[in-house]
Amino acid sequence: MTTKPQDKNREKRAESVSAMLRELRFNFGYTQQQLGELINKSRQSISRSENSKNISIIFLFDILDAYEITLGEFFSGME
Secondary structure, eight states, X not given: OOOOHHHHHHHHXXXXXXXXXXXXXXXXXXXXXXXXXXXXXXXXXXXXXXXXXXXXXXXXXXXXXXXXXXXXXXXXXXX
C-alpha cells in the first residue's frame, strides 16, 4: 500500500506538534513529571504526547492551558 502525499503532510505536521510540545516544556523548565502533575496526567502521557502522531485535542488544550497559551498562539509557531 502506498502512502498518499496528504498522509505524509499530515504525519509531518503531527511530528511538528509533538516537537513543539517538547520545546515548550523545555522552555518553561518543566520535567515530564512536573507537567504531568500540573495537568493531572501521568509522566507517560506527557512522553506519548511528545513522541506521538496521535494527540487528542482535549489533551493539547490541557497542556496549552497550563502554559496559558491559546491554540492560535501555539499553531502560529508552526512553519
